[in-house]
Amino acid sequence: xxxxxxxxxxxxxxxxxxxxxxxxxxxxxxxxxxxxxxxxxxxxxxxxxxxxxxxxxxxxxxxxxxxxxxxxxxxxxxxxxxxxxxxxxxxxxxxxxxxxxxxxxxxxxxxxxxxxxxxxxxxxxxxxxxxxxxxxxxxxxxxxxxxxxxxxxxxxxxxxxx
Numbered sequence: 001x002x003x004x005x006x007x008x009x010x011x012x013x014x015x016x017x018x019x020x021x022x023x024x025x026x027x028x029x030x031x032x033x034x035x036x037x038x039x040x041x042x043x044x045x046x047x048x049x050x051x052x053x054x055x056x057x058x059x060x061x062x063x064x065x066x067x068x069x070x071x072x073x074x075x076x077x078x079x080x081x082x083x084x085x086x087x088x089x090x091x092x093x094x095x096x097x098x099x100x101x102x103x104x105x106x107x108x109x110x111x112x113x114x115x116x117x118x119x120x121x122x123x124x125x126x127x128x129x130x131x132x133x134x135x136x137x138x139x140x141x142x143x144x145x146x147x148x149x150x151x152x153x154x155x156x157x158x159x160x161x162x
Contacts, residue, residue: 009154009155011146011148011151012147013144013145013146013147013151014144014145014146015142015143015144015145016142016143016144016145017141017142017143018143019138019143021143022136022143022145025054026096026098026136026145028060029052029054029060029096029098029136030052030098030100030136030138030143032050032052032060032062032098033050033051033052033062033077033098033099033100033138034050034100034102034107034138035050035062036050036051036052036062036063036064036077036081037049037050037064037077037100037101037102038050038064038102038105039064040064040065040066040067040077040102041064041065041066041067042065042067043067044067044069044071045067046103046104047065047101047102047103048064048065048101048102048103048105049064049065049076049077049078049099049100049101049102049112050062050063050064050077050099050100050101050102051063051064051076051077051078051080051081051082051097051098051099051100052081052097052098053081053082053085053094053096053097053098054094054095054096054097055085055089055092055093055094055095056092056093056094056095057089057092059085059088059089059092061081061084061085061088061089062081063077063078063079063080063081063082063083063084064077064080065077065080066080076114076115076117076118077099078097078099078114078118078121078122079117079118079121081097082094082097082121082125093125093129093131093133094125094129094133095133095134096133096134096135096136097122097133097134097135097136097149098135098136098137098138099111099112099113099114099135099136099137099138100112100137100138100139107139107140108139108140109139109140109141109142110139110141110142111137111138111139111142111143111144112137112139113137113152114135114137114152116153119149119152119153119156120153120156120157122135122149122150122152122153123149123150123153123156123157123158124159125149126148126149126150127158127159132147132148132149132150133148133149134146134147134148134149135149135152
């Protein structure tokens with residue numbers, strides 16, 4: 001068997017240096033994500049993350065990270081927002097998810113990508129509703145937009161494997 005030892009996984013993304021280049025709706029989502037980060041329970045890390053999810057029905061759901069002294073017991077802002085959205089609107093797909101963070105209550109300059117667990121949940125959401133959703137990672141100096149959340153986790157675990 002011949003193997004290509006030089007395979008590279010690539011996906012397209014857009015990078016912006018200013019929120020002004022985004023749509024008004026996307027700017028509003030960033031604002032709501034930053035507001036959510038203000039309410040994070042980040043007692044231990046002092047790293048507050050906020051997420052805003054735009055649903056296909058126009059509803060915006062926010063979430064913030066919730067830490068716990070037993071670190072694995074906390075939950076990321078992205079999953080807080082997605083799980084709350086699913087509990088309130090179980091049949092409504094996600095259109096966009098914005099994530100941003102504060103360090104010691106100051107906005108971060110560079111975008112912070114979602115953790116692996118959040119990325120795996122994104123895969124499930126896209127499969128569940130049969131459609132991709134955008135992920136926007138927002139810092140004050142740079143914003144990255146990805147058209148399909150699933151691109152963030154190549155070689156992911158799928159329900160088909162079960």
